[in-house]
Amino acid sequence: MKKLLLPTMFLLWGQLSYSQQVSEVAALLFKNVKTNLTPAEKNHIATKLGFVLSGNKEQPFAQDKESRDYPFNALVYPTDLNKDGKEEIFIHYGNSYSSGHAGSSIALFIKNGAGTYTENLGFPGMAPDVLATTSKGYPDLLIGGPGFEYPVWRWNGKTYNLLKMVSDKDYEKLKKVNLEALVVRE
Numbered sequence: 571m572k573k574l575l576l577p578t579m580f581l582l583w584g585q586l587s588y589s590q591q592v593s594e595v596a597a598l599l600f601k602n603v604k605t606n607l608t609p610a611e612k613n614h615i616a617t618k619l620g621f622v623l624s625g626n627k628e629q630p631f632a633q634d635k636e637s638r639d640y641p642f643n644a645l646v647y648p649t650d651l652n653k654d655g656k657e658e659i660f661i662h663y664g665n666s667y668s669s670g671h672a673g674s675s676i677a678l679f680i681k682n683g684a685g686t687y688t689e690n691l692g693f694p695g696m697a698p699d700v701l702a703t704t705s706k707g708y709p710d711l712l713i714g715g716p717g718f719e720y721p722v723w724r725w726n727g728k729t730y731n732l733l734k735m736v737s738d739k740d741y742e743k744l745k746k747v748n749l750e751a752l753v754v755r756e
Contacts, residue, residue, distance in 0.1 A: 595621050598630045599661075604755065605648040606657055611687060615659060615679050618689050619644075633668045640667035647697070649752040652707040656681050660749060662697045669694040672715040678730065690730045691723070698723075700752055702745040712736060712746060 592600070592609045596616035600607070607615075624632040624641035632638045644663035651658045664675040672694035679687040695713040701722065703710045708725035710733065715721075720741055724733035736744065 593617075594623060595619075595631070598623070599644055600646060603646045603648065605646070605659070607648075607659070615661070615687055618679070618687075619661060619663075619677065621663075629665075631663065633664075637667060640665060642668060645697075647749055647752070648754045649749070650754055651700070651709055651752070654707075657754060659687065660697070662749075664694070672696065676713060678711075682728075688729075695721075697749045699744070699746040700749060712741070712744065 590609045593613050593616055596609075596612040599616050599619075599621070600612050605612075620634065621631040621644070622633075622635055622638070624630055624638045626641040629641035629643050631644055632641050642663055642665040644661055647660040647662065648657045649660060650656065658681075659679040661677045661679070662674060663677070664673070666673050669675040674696060675693060676695045676697060677692045678690040680690055682688050691711075691713070695715045698711040698713045701710040701712055705724045706727045708730075710725075711723045711730060712720050713723060718738050719735040722733045722736055723730040
């Protein structure tokens with residue numbers, strides 16, 4: 571019995587240490603970011619984004635292997651939008667190659683009931699303004715981009731969906747904070 575137990579312990583330890591390793595993409599993505607995410611959660615988010623390493627130190631990411639000539643940087647914003655103690659993770663990334671006229675894209679990862687981070691948004695736009703209005707515990711998000719109107723996104727309990735468009739003149743009247751103001755700093 572003892573002979574069987576020892577190899578099993580080493581096998582389990584090896585699997586545990588492997589799952590605790592952060593991929594190269596995840597390591598660069600979350601470098602210098604204060605977050606409570608586990609290595610597995612960081613890897614999951616990096617995999618969902620699909621970034622590859624570009625080979626450029628200043629702009630370390632590319633959309634895929636074929637677009638390494640168009641590198642970009644990515645900024646990670648850990649927040650707690652609904653004040654439940656679980657981080658929501660915004661990723662602001664891209665360039666005109668990956669994001670068109672907006673010049674950047676925004677993705678949001680929210681932990682679902684099963685404890686897995688799921689991707690929301692994931693389209694060209696600027697880092698959002700967080701509005702004072704809320705739905706089901708989450709604030710509405712205004713995501714700017716090219717043009718004279720701005721989309722407002724509202725949480726429906728499972729995902730963010732387009733609520734309405736706001737004109738340039740109405741934008742100034744909205745009560746809002748910049749996403750950076752909500753970054754969890756522990």
